[in-house]
Amino acid sequence: MTSASASPTAPPAGSSPAPAPIVTVSGLRKSFGEREVLRGIDLEVRAGEVVCIVGPSGSGKSTLLRCVNLLEQPTDGRIEVLGAEVTDPDVDLDLVRTHVGMVFQQFNLFTHRTVLDNCTIAQRGVLKRSRAEAERIALANLERVGLADRAHALPAQLSGGQQQRVAIARALSMDPQLMLFDEPTSALDPELVGDVLGVMRDLAEAGMTMLVVTHEMAFAREVGDRVVFMDDGVIVESGPADQVISAPREERTRAFLQRVLDPTHQRTASGAN
Amino acid sequence: MTTTQQLARPGSRQRTMSPRRRARLSRAIQYAVLLVVLGAVVVAADWDRVGETMFNPTVAREMLPSLGQAMGNTIVYTIAAFAVGLSLGTVLALMRLSSVRVYRWIATLYIEFFRGIPALLVVLTVGFAVPIAFDVRISSLTAKVAIGLGMVSAAYIAETLRAGIQAVPKGQIEAARSLGMSQARTMAVVVIPQAFRIVLPPMTNEVILLTKDTSLVFLLGMTAAQYDLTKIGREALTSATGGLTGLFVVGACYLCLTIPLGLLARWLENRSGKGRRA
Numbered sequence: 100m101t102s103a104s105a106s107p108t109a110p111p112a113g114s115s116p117a118p119a120p121i122v123t124v125s126g127l128r129k130s131f132g133e134r135e136v137l138r139g140i141d142l143e144v145r146a147g148e149v150v151c152i153v154g155p156s157g158s159g160k161s162t163l164l165r166c167v168n169l170l171e172q173p174t175d176g177r178i179e180v181l182g183a184e185v186t187d188p189d190v191d192l193d194l195v196r197t198h199v200g201m202v203f204q205q206f207n208l209f210t211h212r213t214v215l216d217n218c219t220i221a222q223r224g225v226l227k228r229s230r231a232e233a234e235r236i237a238l239a240n241l242e243r244v245g246l247a248d249r250a251h252a253l254p255a256q257l258s259g260g261q262q263q264r265v266a267i268a269r270a271l272s273m274d275p276q277l278m279l280f281d282e283p284t285s286a287l288d289p290e291l292v293g294d295v296l297g298v299m300r301d302l303a304e305a306g307m308t309m310l311v312v313t314h315e316m317a318f319a320r321e322v323g324d325r326v327v328f329m330d331d332g333v334i335v336e337s338g339p340a341d342q343v344i345s346a347p348r349e350e351r352t353r354a355f356l357q358r359v360l361d362p363t364h365q366r367t368a369s370g371a372n
Numbered sequence: 373m374t375t376t377q378q379l380a381r382p383g384s385r386q387r388t389m390s391p392r393r394r395a396r397l398s399r400a401i402q403y404a405v406l407l408v409v410l411g412a413v414v415v416a417a418d419w420d421r422v423g424e425t426m427f428n429p430t431v432a433r434e435m436l437p438s439l440g441q442a443m444g445n446t447i448v449y450t451i452a453a454f455a456v457g458l459s460l461g462t463v464l465a466l467m468r469l470s471s472v473r474v475y476r477w478i479a480t481l482y483i484e485f486f487r488g489i490p491a492l493l494v495v496l497t498v499g500f501a502v503p504i505a506f507d508v509r510i511s512s513l514t515a516k517v518a519i520g521l522g523m524v525s526a527a528y529i530a531e532t533l534r535a536g537i538q539a540v541p542k543g544q545i546e547a548a549r550s551l552g553m554s555q556a557r558t559m560a561v562v563v564i565p566q567a568f569r570i571v572l573p574p575m576t577n578e579v580i581l582l583t584k585d586t587s588l589v590f591l592l593g594m595t596a597a598q599y600d601l602t603k604i605g606r607e608a609l610t611s612a613t614g615g616l617t618g619l620f621v622v623g624a625c626y627l628c629l630t631i632p633l634g635l636l637a638r639w640l641e642n643r644s645g646k647g648r649r650a
Binding site (some may be wrong): 170201203205207208210224225266269270276326 | 391512542543544546547548549550553554557561562565566569
């Protein structure tokens, strides 16, 4: 797979010997009306890195992810993606997004199109690939997520786990240099989570740069290079995945992990409060 | 029985009939009422007179030659009016969704106005007031009907389309934009096809309403070759022998147009609805 290597149309991405930063977020703030959900975020993701963002719901982690490809317009701050400053109104956002894959919690497959169409529609319309080439690439990516045999099914005929794997194949078909995952397994039945995480692990091992918002701590520890813990619109703690999850430095991180990793204990504890 | 004793309702004396038995009795009574009403109608009606004045085969046969042309005219008026309504309605729907506030105001004003006044007034205005005011002569009757009725139905169609476009889940748009598609491409490839599926049933309604509204064409005055179905029926009504038969024949013709339309819409809906989530 060449998908992780530079694409000729990509904006130039720095030339330092250390892995180039793919995403640089600095001083990011975002308000919805009166409520400030991001209160000054600084984050860097380097090429080939897998960064997992964890934290309680409402902490702003999904908003942060959605700001990276500007599905949310930041209130303040800078975001550079693949060397392009996406917050600059002069930047061709569509071009940047072409190189950034996004996977949503609710899959968001195009329900009126087949699995194969879902994976070729943007290749043909945006990258101007021929039908034959687009289908070849789509089928290769469907093969990669184990669903080549369902190419002609409609999304509604697939399970949630299968739909999410199609969504990953659809994103990969654009040869992205960065993949964003917004709680990709949160809407799935428990027994279907494993397949999706398996695909994501393979992707990480193939060298894809990934920014993942997740509640799956085992995945974050095993696959993530770095874990970022967010709470109340700020990054509380960030470091090597194993260290943040096994030996968090901050009290808030510790409390959150305890709640997530041992929910029964939490319930009795809060009941006693 | 021990079970009934165990399940006895507290506070109520034992019923003689179980709920299911009572439901069956209730259904039987409903059927009986229906039969009695039907029977009363059949007995009370004077069938000889009904046959003579409303279902007179000789009158129906006399109408036959002009019927084909009238039906054709009705179809032409409907299609022309729908074409105007759909084009204007699409523009209005996009205006209502526009980020330019003034466009939204204009569209809202238009919709509220034309939804609120009778189609009859609009047809008369287009037919007589506009030519006087602007010194333009719309020579074709079809054009006059199409503009008059189209302007009214555009208001309804615009609201239907807007609702359809807004009913497409936001996630679909986000997914398309995340793949690098432009706003226009997202609209064309993702939003409109899905909105079409959503608006199909109300749009069918609109066409059926238009089919019937074309009867207003008589307001504009027309030659025999331009007669629509309703006009033919009224002609038969006023002729010496006609009686009400003409209206019944014409009514049947309208049904011949509208019922297949409904079936077509249902078929299209089923066909495109396969992929829809339950």
